[in-house]
Amino acid sequence: MRSRPLYDVVAVLARLGVGIVFMAHGWQKIEAGITATGRTFDGLGVPLPTAAAVYSAFVELLGGAALIAGLGLPVTGALLFIDMAGAFIFVHADQGLFVVDGGTLRNGYELVLALGMASLVFAAGGGGRLTLDQWIIGKRLRAATDADEEDDAASFVESLRQAESKPPKKPRRTPKPSAPEPAAPLEKPTPEGSDDDLLVAGRRKNPQRRRASTTQPIKSPADDPKSP
Numbered sequence: 001m002r003s004r005p006l007y008d009v010v011a012v013l014a015r016l017g018v019g020i021v022f023m024a025h026g027w028q029k030i031e032a033g034i035t036a037t038g039r040t041f042d043g044l045g046v047p048l049p050t051a052a053a054v055y056s057a058f059v060e061l062l063g064g065a066a067l068i069a070g071l072g073l074p075v076t077g078a079l080l081f082i083d084m085a086g087a088f089i090f091v092h093a094d095q096g097l098f099v100v101d102g103g104t105l106r107n108g109y110e111l112v113l114a115l116g117m118a119s120l121v122f123a124a125g126g127g128g129r130l131t132l133d134q135w136i137i138g139k140r141l142r143a144a145t146d147a148d149e150e151d152d153a154a155s156f157v158e159s160l161r162q163a164e165s166k167p168p169k170k171p172r173r174t175p176k177p178s179a180p181e182p183a184a185p186l187e188k189p190t191p192e193g194s195d196d197d198l199l200v201a202g203r204r205k206n207p208q209r210r211r212a213s214t215t216q217p218i219k220s221p222a223d224d225p226k227s228p
Contacts, residue, residue, distance in 0.1 A: 004129075011128025012070075018118045019067035022080060026061030029053065046090045059083050067122060070131020077123025084116030 029037045034053050041049035059079050066076040092109035099108050127133070 008128040008130045011126065012130050014118065015067045015070060015122065015127060018115060018122075019064040021115060022060045022064030022067065024064075026057050026059070026064060029057035030061065044091050046086070052086065056083050056087070067119075067127075070127050070133055073122050073127040073131060073133055074125070075123075077119045077121070077127075080119035081116050081123060084112045084119060087112045088116065 034050070034057060037053035037057060038050035041052050046052050060083060063076050063080045063083075066072055067080070088109050092107060092112050096106050096108040097110050098106055099110055100106065101108065
């Protein structure tokens with residue numbers, strides 16, 4: 001696992017080295033003159049040689065400085081990559097890899113390939129945190145955070161003022177529970193009489209039960225086993 005502070009320091013050194021190379025080549029073209037550089041590009045078969053000379057000279061000079069400062073790295077890296085891609089396609093691709101091969105100047109594509117890939121890495125966010133981009137973004141974020149905190153504090157104070165200005169609410173009186181109404185007395189059910197009851201003069205009377213007869217039947221002497 002890489003150490004983030006160490007990576008940031010290495011990224012600064014990489015931007016410094018690549019930026020110096022770009023600035024040197026851009027200044028070389030400007031010092032030679034845009035017109036002379038355009039004629040050289042025309043002899044190498046570069047389309048629109050004057051426009052290409054202006055683009056390459058100023059993009060390399062200003063882009064190299066922006067790389068060192070870490071300013072606008074996505075855009076700067078993309079512009080420098082396009083510059084090196086054009087140089088690779090129109091000038092160096094058919095010259096081989098090495099700039100010098102066997103003591104002979106071959107003008108190969110090794111330098112433009114390395115510079116183009118490094119520019120692409122910086123454009124993709126490999127410039128580290130020690131950049132002007134990070135400083136500007138961090139400053140904006142801090143300003144936005146401070147503004148949000150101030151808004152929250154102002155809203156809180158305003159809510160307190162509104163709460164103090166409102167009259168206190170009167171407590172609601174809870175109604176007393178009313179006494180329950182007395183329940184109506186239950187009527188006792190009148191026992192129904194049996195089927196044997198008779199209604200006499202508005203009231204029921206039980207019928208007189210028949211008394212059992214006390215007379216016993218007279219047994220004949222023939223029925224008595226003790227008689228001789």
